[in-house]
Amino acid sequence: MLQPTFLTGKLHDMGIRSWRTELVLDRYAQLVQSLSSHYDPNDTNMSYNEQVQESVKDYFINSVKQAGVEYAYLLRHLPQVEKWAKKLLNLYPQADEDVVLCGVWSHDIGQVIGDKETDHAINSEIEIKRFLTEQGAKPDFIDKVEHCARSHRCKDVQPSSLEAKILAVADSASHMTDTVYLDMFSRGDYDSALGKLERDYRDVGIFPEL
Numbered sequence: 001m002l003q004p005t006f007l008t009g010k011l012h013d014m015g016i017r018s019w020r021t022e023l024v025l026d027r028y029a030q031l032v033q034s035l036s037s038h039y040d041p042n043d044t045n046m047s048y049n050e051q052v053q054e055s056v057k058d059y060f061i062n063s064v065k066q067a068g069v070e071y072a073y074l075l076r077h078l079p080q081v082e083k084w085a086k087k088l089l090n091l092y093p094q095a096d097e098d099v100v101l102c103g104v105w106s107h108d109i110g111q112v113i114g115d116k117e118t119d120h121a122i123n124s125e126i127e128i129k130r131f132l133t134e135q136g137a138k139p140d141f142i143d144k145v146e147h148c149a150r151s152h153r154c155k156d157v158q159p160s161s162l163e164a165k166i167l168a169v170a171d172s173a174s175h176m177t178d179t180v181y182l183d184m185f186s187r188g189d190y191d192s193a194l195g196k197l198e199r200d201y202r203d204v205g206i207f208p209e210l
């Protein structure tokens with residue numbers, strides 16, 4: 001990186017010594033100093049949990065791709081959930097964003113991994129624990145993400161943390177801005193579609209301001 005002293009010297013050598021040049025170089029020197037204090041070539045600018053989050057996202061996408069075309073809807077669903085989760089994170093900045101976004105990308109992994117007879121929220125919980133442990137995530141972080149996935153259906157386990165509530169609401173809201181009900185109607189699953197709509201409407205009510 002060019003140093004301001006080098007530039008200043010060069011300009012002075014060239015006879016360019018106006019107050020404007022000095023002002024610009026002063027500002028440049030401040031910028032270099034400020035940037036240098038933050039610059040670490042080994043730093044990827046990602047926190048540890050952000051790196052875990054990226055791993056979860058990659059793992060989920062690869063798992064869905066390997067699971068086959070019948071699960072392709074998840075590749076559309078997850079970005080929708082992420083969009084709603086980020087909207088809610090703006091409303092609730094005290095929530096742990098890393099936990100929420102890991103939950104977003106992993107909460108439906110149980111649809112493509114695990115026993116088909118078991119609730120996918122349970123399968124997701126098991127798979128998240130296995131994957132995040134393998135990634136070396138901290139036990140406390142794993143517990144929080146696990147709870148998000150386990151409770152996202154607001155069924156037998158209710159979301160108790162703010163992060164889990166955000167995921168549950170984001171998941172339900174995403175169904176309303178996607179084609180989920182129409183897809184079910186088009187398959188003739190009228191009762192299932194109406195039941196799902198009612199549950200989603202109930203769960204979005206966790207945050208009445210939505």
Ligand SMILES: [Fe+2]
Pocket residue numbers: 077081107108171
């Ligand atoms: Fe979902």
